[in-house]
Amino acid sequence: NGDIVEIRPSDSYELRQKLKQVMKIVQNDLGFANLSDSMNEKTGYLFVRGKRVVGMVLAEVTTTAFVLTSTMDRSNESRKAMVG
Helix, strand or coil: CCEEEEECCCCCHHHHHHHHHHHHHHHHHHCCCCCCCCHHHCEEEEEEECCEEEEEEEECCCCEEEEECCCCCEEEEEEECCCC
């Protein structure tokens, strides 16, 4: 059905450029937020079917989280992130 390609920050320049190309399409055609400034620290996952990218996820390591208030607003109180 398809393959998942993982592109890490330590991968080759060519692979990182391919991820940036996909992100540019996502930003232009789907109106996604501009993330190109900080993309070098993120791992990308591309879902490829045939010769087409049909899905994409960007992931990053996080160590700090913020408490949500009862009204779902972010407080200024930070804590160690416990995810996974």
